Amino acid sequence: MTQYQQLDSKAFISLSARLAAAMRSQETARCDRIFNDPFATQLVSAEAFAFLAQRKIKPEEEGRPYVVVRTRFFDNFLLAKQTPQVVILASGMDTRAFRLPWLVNTKVYELDQSEVLSYKNAVLKDVLSTCQRCAIAADLTQPWSHLPLLQGYRPNIPSIWLIEGLLMYLNLDQVDMLTTVSQLAVTGSWLGLDVINTRAIQSATDSDFRGYWRSGFDNPEALLANYGWKANVIQPGDEGAHFGRYTCKLPPRDVPNVERVFLVTAQKLPLLAAE
Numbered sequence: 543m544t545q546y547q548q549l550d551s552k553a554f555i556s557l558s559a560r561l562a563a564a565m566r567s568q569e570t571a572r573c574d575r576i577f578n579d580p581f582a583t584q585l586v587s588a589e590a591f592a593f594l595a596q597r598k599i600k601p602e603e604e605g606r607p608y609v610v611v612r613t614r615f616f617d618n619f620l621l622a623k624q625t626p627q628v629v630i631l632a633s634g635m636d637t638r639a640f641r642l643p644w645l646v647n648t649k650v651y652e653l654d655q656s657e658v659l660s661y662k663n664a665v666l667k668d669v670l671s672t673c674q675r676c677a678i679a680a681d682l683t684q685p686w687s688h689l690p691l692l693q694g695y696r697p698n699i700p701s702i703w704l705i706e707g708l709l710m711y712l713n714l715d716q717v718d719m720l721t722t723v724s725q726l727a728v729t730g731s732w733l734g735l736d737v738i739n740t741r742a743i744q745s746a747t748d749s750d751f752r753g754y755w756r757s758g759f760d761n762p763e764a765l766l767a768n769y770g771w772k773a774n775v776i777q778p779g780d781e782g783a784h785f786g787r788y789t790c791k792l793p794p795r796d797v798p799n800v801e802r803v804f805l806v807t808a809q810k811l812p813l814l815a816a817e
């Protein structure tokens with residue numbers, strides 16, 4: 543057991559935000575990088591780099607740099623769908639509010655735990671955002687719908703929501719925070735998220751994460767339909783989700799007993815269609 547597997551869940555999840563930043567930092571340093579996150583390195587802690595260094599599994603060498611591919615996939619999604627309001631839940635060290643070319647007057651809301659946002663705000667205090675950025679401290683497992691509304695979020699105009707690297711850490715009851723997302727998103731709004739499947743929780747080849755993952759879904763289309771969204775589901779490595787870097791292609795979805803992760807994009811259906 544590594545020192546990291548002794549972390550309690552809350553401590554590990556907070557560290558996970560800096561792990562993602564560490565992966566984006568390493569990607570940014572590559573000549574063949576698939577995105578440029580010039581702020582990632584400032585946001586990483588020594589602990590996060592040490593964690594990556596001691597891992598037995600090296601996803602990059604195995605052709606499955608998941609966080610890197612996920613970042614580019616959702617960069618593309620956000621830029622393709624641009625709406626006046628963008629809400630990034632569990633934003634962690636996500637720097638899209640500082641690095642993506644948003645349309646004029648785009649407002650980006652970031653919600654995460656207060657200590658995570660305080661750290662990020664302090665590190666990036668002198669960096670100009672490329673949008674109107676609004677950081678909101680929130681526990682997404684508690685009622686939170688009033689928080690973006692208090693900061694000017696308008697539920698009657700289109701929005702894009704992003705939930706990267708969160709749902710697997712929540713238990714099934716807590717995943718019901720998707721109800722709040724659906725209540726705040728008008729018909730036609732967009733949602734991007736990632737989920738792991740149930741097999742990934744049971745076996746978790748990636749032992750560094752074993753024990754921290756709580757919920758998995760084998761049918762993300764059905765999960766999203768329950769909340770009134772029409773989902774498009776893709777696996778990293780598939781066409782449109784490899785960027786020449788995720789070379790370890792997953793088997794088709796009907797092959798059983800495979801650990802999987804899904805990249806999901808969805809659009810909010812009209813109320814009648816959702817019923």
Ligand code: SAM
Nearest residue numbers: 558559562632633634654655681682683706707
């Ligand atoms: N989305 C970011 C990314 O892809 O780099 C961060 C992902 S990180 C794996 C998980 C994030 O979820 C952390 O920033 C953590 O603070 C946040 N988080 C976990 N539980 C939360 C909760 N109950 N309320 C708010 N944020 C939470």
